[in-house]
Amino acid sequence: MRSASLAAFAALAACSGGNDEAANRESVLLSSAPAAGSSAFLVSGDPAGSFGEAFIGSDGNGIMLIENDDLRPAAAYYEVTGNAARRVPAADAALQTSLVAGSATPVNVKPITLAELAGSYAAINRDNAVTNFTLSAEGVISAGASSCRVNGNIRSASTIAGALPLIITLSGCGADDGDYRGYAVKAGEYAPAALRMVGVNRASFIDMLAFR
16 A cells, blocks of 8 residues: 555656646746837747747736747747746747847837728638638627638737737637637738737647738
């Protein structure tokens, strides 16, 4: 009985250690956090890429997208809280990421309203899955006729200029199926796309360009 109890304890300890290790690989220390607002910059310390874009509220919270030499789509998604972030996907080892001093430039975000965004869209995700949807003036996203379906909503109020919070669900899209929360962003750099839609869940993220 004693040996069985010890074996069970060891198994629980190993499981807990695995969870701690996974959390460490998701957690990123930002030795220099992006400023409030929308910006693009060079980064060091993340093997996913050397370019970054950040959309940060006045409270220091927001998102940061790590991109490779091809820029979009993103290769890693950071949920930023001050000088710390949760990275999706989890890295192979604990990371400390830095913004390269003097490299930041503004992202040319555009003020947006739901009434302005209302209409029909065709969108392509970072894995090249294509979907169609409509967006109402109230912010409701309704799936179109494509097999990859997206439903959800975009909120009208945000602490980040040019970025509106969204919650969407993908279905029939293969490995990307699931619920995501993130932002719809309108910026001159994304033209001819009307919107960039990014979102994250516990294990994955989406990065979609939506065209009218």
